[in-house]
Amino acid sequence: MMNLDKSKKYWNPYFGGVMLGLVLLAAIYTAGRGLGASGAVKSVLVTGMEAVAPSHVENTPFYKEYFASHSGNPMKSWLVFEMLGLVVGGFVSGAMAGRLKFKVEHSPKITSRKRIIFAVLGGIFFGLGSQLGRGCTSGAALSGMAVLSLGGFITMIFIFGTAFALAYFVRKLWI
Amino acid sequence: MGPLTVYEIISANTNLVLAFVIGIGFGFVLENSGFSSSRKLAGMFYGYDTTVLKVFFTAAITAMVGTLIFALLGWLDLSVIYINPTYLWSAILGGAVMGAGFILGGFCPGTAFCALSIGKLDALAFIGGLFIGVFLFTEAYPVFEGIYKAEFMGAPFVYDALGMSRGVFAAILIIAAFGMFWLGEWSERKFPRDEY
Numbered sequence: 001m002m003n004l005d006k007s008k009k010y011w012n013p014y015f016g017g018v019m020l021g022l023v024l025l026a027a028i029y030t031a032g033r034g035l036g037a038s039g040a041v042k043s044v045l046v047t048g049m050e051a052v053a054p055s056h057v058e059n060t061p062f063y064k065e066y067f068a069s070h071s072g073n074p075m076k077s078w079l080v081f082e083m084l085g086l087v088v089g090g091f092v093s094g095a096m097a098g099r100l101k102f103k104v105e106h107s108p109k110i111t112s113r114k115r116i117i118f119a120v121l122g123g124i125f126f127g128l129g130s131q132l133g134r135g136c137t138s139g140a141a142l143s144g145m146a147v148l149s150l151g152g153f154i155t156m157i158f159i160f161g162t163a164f165a166l167a168y169f170v171r172k173l174w175i
Numbered sequence: 176m177g178p179l180t181v182y183e184i185i186s187a188n189t190n191l192v193l194a195f196v197i198g199i200g201f202g203f204v205l206e207n208s209g210f211s212s213s214r215k216l217a218g219m220f221y222g223y224d225t226t227v228l229k230v231f232f233t234a235a236i237t238a239m240v241g242t243l244i245f246a247l248l249g250w251l252d253l254s255v256i257y258i259n260p261t262y263l264w265s266a267i268l269g270g271a272v273m274g275a276g277f278i279l280g281g282f283c284p285g286t287a288f289c290a291l292s293i294g295k296l297d298a299l300a301f302i303g304g305l306f307i308g309v310f311l312f313t314e315a316y317p318v319f320e321g322i323y324k325a326e327f328m329g330a331p332f333v334y335d336a337l338g339m340s341r342g343v344f345a346a347i348l349i350i351a352a353f354g355m356f357w358l359g360e361w362s363e364r365k366f367p368r369d370e371y
Binding site: 016029030079085086087101119120122132140143147150154161 | 177178179180181185190191192193194195196197198199200201202203204205206207208209211212213214217218219220221223226229230231232233234235236237238239241242245250251255256257258259260261262263265266267268269270271272273274275276277278279280281282283284285286287288289290291292293294295296297298300301302303304305306307308309310311312313314316317319320322323328330331332333334335336341344345356368371
C-alpha cells in the first residue's frame with residue numbers, strides 16, 4: 001500500500017516508519033548490527049589522514065587506540081558500504097519524485113549565506129557529539145532503541161531534548 | 176539462524192554487498208519520508224511538522240518487535256547481536272552536543288547524506304562541518320578521553336535498568352509511542368504552516 005500524501009508527495013510517515021523499521025530489521029538479521037552514519041565519516045577521515053599525514057597518525061593518541069581496536073582497511077567496513085547505498089537510494093527516490101535540484105534550502109527570513117554558516121556549525125557540533133556519544137541518531141539512538149540498549153535511549157532523549165530546549169533561541173533560522 | 180554473517184551463512188564479502196543494498200533501502204525510505212528537507216526535519220522542534228517523531232518511533236518499534244518475533248521463532252540469536260555499550264556521561268554529553276548540532280544545522284549525519292543525494296547544498300555544508308567535528312574529536316582526544324570513558328556500565332538493557340521484563344517494557348514503549356503520535360497530530364493542527 002503506497003499511502004501517499006498528495007500535497008507534498010512524501011510517504012505517509014507511519015508507512016515510512018514501518019519501512020525504515022524493516023530496513024533496520026534486515027540489518028540486524030543479516031549483519032547482527034543496526035544502521036549507522038557517523039561511523040562512515042570517521043572511516044573516510046581516518047583513511048584521508050593516513051594518506052596525507054602518516055607520521056601524525058602514528059603519533060596521535062586517538063589513532064593509536066583506533067588501530068589497536070580496528071584491523072584492515074577502514075573503508076572496507078559495513079557502514080561505508082551502507083552509506084554508499086544510502087546516497088544511491090536517496091538519489092533514486094528523489095529522481096522518481098522529481099525532487100532532484102541543486103539548492104540551499106532555508107527560511108525566507110534568512111539568507112543562503114547564513115543558512116550555510118549555520119549548517120557548517122551544526123555539522124561541527126553533530127560530528128563532535130557523534131564521536132563523544134559513540135554514534136549518531138542512526139547508530140546510537142535509533143539502532144540502540146531497537147535493540148533496547150540503555151545508552152541508546154539516553155542518547156536519544158538528550159539529542160531531542162537539547163534540540164527542543166534550544167529551539168526557541170534559534171527559531172529565526174527555521175520559522 | 177541469524178544474524179546470517181555471525182553464523183557464517185553468508186561470507187564477509189556478501190555481508191558488505193548486503194550493506195550496500197540495505198543502504199539503498201535506508202536512503203530510499205529516508206528520502207521518500209521527507210528527511211532530505213532540513214525545514215521539514217526542524218519542524219519537529221516547532222511543532223509544525225512532526226514527521227521525524229512519527230517515522231523515528233514507528234521505525235524503532237517495528238524493528239524492536241521484529242527482532243523479538245525473530246528471536247521467538249528461533250531465527251535470530253539475540254545474544255550475539257551488537258548492543259550499544261553504555262558510557263553514561265558520554266551518552267548524555269554526546270547526545271546534548273548532537274542536539275545542539277541538530278537545531279543549528281537542521282540535519283543529522285544520515286539525513287544530510289540523503290539530502291545531498293538530491294542536490295541540497297546546505298547538506299553539503301553540514302557534511303563539511305561533520306568532518307571538521309570528527310577531526311576536532313580525534314585531534315583533541317586526550318581532552319575528551321576522561322569523560323569519553325567515564326561511568327562504563329557494560330551493555331545494559333533499558334528494561335533491566337528500569338527493573339521490568341522485556342515484554343512489559345516493549346508494551347509500555349508502544350503505548351508511549353502512540354501517545355506521542357497523538358501529540359504530534361495535535362501539534363501539527365495547532366501550529367500549522369502552509370509552505371516550507
